[in-house]
Amino acid sequence: MIIRTATLEDLDHVTKLTYDAFHDYPLFNVSTDKSQLQQALYFLLYLNTLANIRREDCFVCVEGSEIVASFILKAPQQHQISFWTYVKVGGWQLPFKCSPKIAGRIMQNLSQSDDVMPEEFENFWYIDTLVVSPKYQGQKIGSRTISQIIDMVEKRGGKDLCLITNTAINSVFYQKNGFNEVTRSSFTSFGQVNDTWVFKYEYTIG
Numbered sequence: 001m002i003i004r005t006a007t008l009e010d011l012d013h014v015t016k017l018t019y020d021a022f023h024d025y026p027l028f029n030v031s032t033d034k035s036q037l038q039q040a041l042y043f044l045l046y047l048n049t050l051a052n053i054r055r056e057d058c059f060v061c062v063e064g065s066e067i068v069a070s071f072i073l074k075a076p077q078q079h080q081i082s083f084w085t086y087v088k089v090g091g092w093q094l095p096f097k098c099s100p101k102i103a104g105r106i107m108q109n110l111s112q113s114d115d116v117m118p119e120e121f122e123n124f125w126y127i128d129t130l131v132v133s134p135k136y137q138g139q140k141i142g143s144r145t146i147s148q149i150i151d152m153v154e155k156r157g158g159k160d161l162c163l164i165t166n167t168a169i170n171s172v173f174y175q176k177n178g179f180n181e182v183t184r185s186s187f188t189s190f191g192q193v194n195d196t197w198v199f200k201y202e203y204t205i206g
Contacts, residue, residue, distance in 0.1 A: 001141070003148055006049075006058040006070065014053075014060060014070045015046045021131035027113060027166045030105035030190050040098035044106055048129070050089045051081050061145050068136040069145050072128040073152065076160075079117075079126050105190060112187050113166060116196045124160035124200070125153045146177045150201060161201040171197045178202075 006014055019042050022028060031037045052058040052072045061069040083091075094103055127149060132141045153161050163179070165171055175181065179199035186195050 001144055002062045003059050005056050006053050006060045008053060010060055011050055011053060013067055015049045017070055017133055018045045018129060018131050020134060027109050027194050028106055029192060031102045036099045036102050040102040040106060043097045044103055047086055047089055047091055051085055069132045069141050071130040073149060074126040074128060076123045109189055113164060113196045116185050116198055121162045124162040125158045127163040143177050159203045163199050165197050166195060174199045
């Protein structure tokens with residue numbers, strides 16, 4: 001499996017891959033209008049993918065000629081993308097592409113989830129939006145990707161790596177792949193309880 005930086009040619013493919021992985025994610029269950037919810041989520045994921053491709057923080061995992069997984073890897077002190085960056089990559093179109101109200105609810109939940117991250121973790125490398133193609137799930141693609149991400153961070157001089165997840169099944173996956181749970185908390189929004197786990201990978205010193 002080869003990991004390379006994603007390009008604009010990968011944008012639609014990675015957006016769909018990410019949407020397929022997250023369209024049923026509990027954190028994004030903010031409306032009973034499923035059609036409008038799907039539109040809002042897809043457009044927000046498109047913007048996020050595009051912004052991270054432009055920052056060269058988005059990567060794809062390729063076997064043969066097919067993308068089997070993707071992820072975003074952010075350097076210390078660069079976890080957040082500015083509001084104006086999102087506007088520049090197309091955020092100004094949001095009112096014409098989807099429901100601003102539903103999009104706002106999704107972003108509110110994301111913000112509340114991110115607030116759980118300890119402040120000192122801003123100095124850590126951060127794995128965001130790791131997804132595996134449904135076609136290749138169950139083939140240890142996710143674990144192989146995690147292993148390569150750990151190596152990537154180490155080769156770049158990083159000694160601290162963290163991530164956030166919002167489902168119990170994902171938390172088990174990361175624990176099996178060497179991550180330690182730092183904290184777990186919950187918040188209620190739009191009538192639903194949302195769980196958030198923060199994980200850290202401990203590099204061996206020496």
